[in-house]
Amino acid sequence: MECDPEGLTGPLPQRTVPRDHHQVCMKGTKSYPVRCIELSGEVGGSISCNAYLVRASPCRNFGVQMQEDGSWTISNTDLIYCNEARAHFSLPPLIPEQPLLVLEPTPGFEPPAPKAA
Numbered sequence: 001m002e003c004d005p006e007g008l009t010g011p012l013p014q015r016t017v018p019r020d021h022h023q024v025c026m027k028g029t030k031s032y033p034v035r036c037i038e039l040s041g042e043v044g045g046s047i048s049c050n051a052y053l054v055r056a057s058p059c060r061n062f063g064v065q066m067q068e069d070g071s072w073t074i075s076n077t078d079l080i081y082c083n084e085a086r087a088h089f090s091l092p093p094l095i096p097e098q099p100l101l102v103l104e105p106t107p108g109f110e111p112p113a114p115k116a117a
Ligand code: SF4
Pocket: 026, 029, 036, 037, 038, 039, 040, 048, 049, 050, 051, 052, 055, 056, 059
């Protein structure tokens, strides 16, 4: 498992639940309503992760990834999941035209259309 009993090189075991035989995920991310135990603040406002440097591997593998050249990418699949979560909180979708995001080109991929106001 990827946990560290001291929380220095991985998440504290008591802050996680098993994801499979090798990985853990943070408590609150596998239950409903979803609310990670390490999330501070309110979604849509100012939020932060209390365990960012030692977050579980599903957290590290999901979403926006910083590249060695300083650019950012997000997989099309994660973008869809991210926008589904954002819609749940009535937040507008992230769209490829936003300067922060550099999408991996996938032929035929159509990002979700923004909701009409
Ligand atoms: S990135 Fe941080 S706040 Fe988000 S799910 Fe992982 S541990 Fe929780």
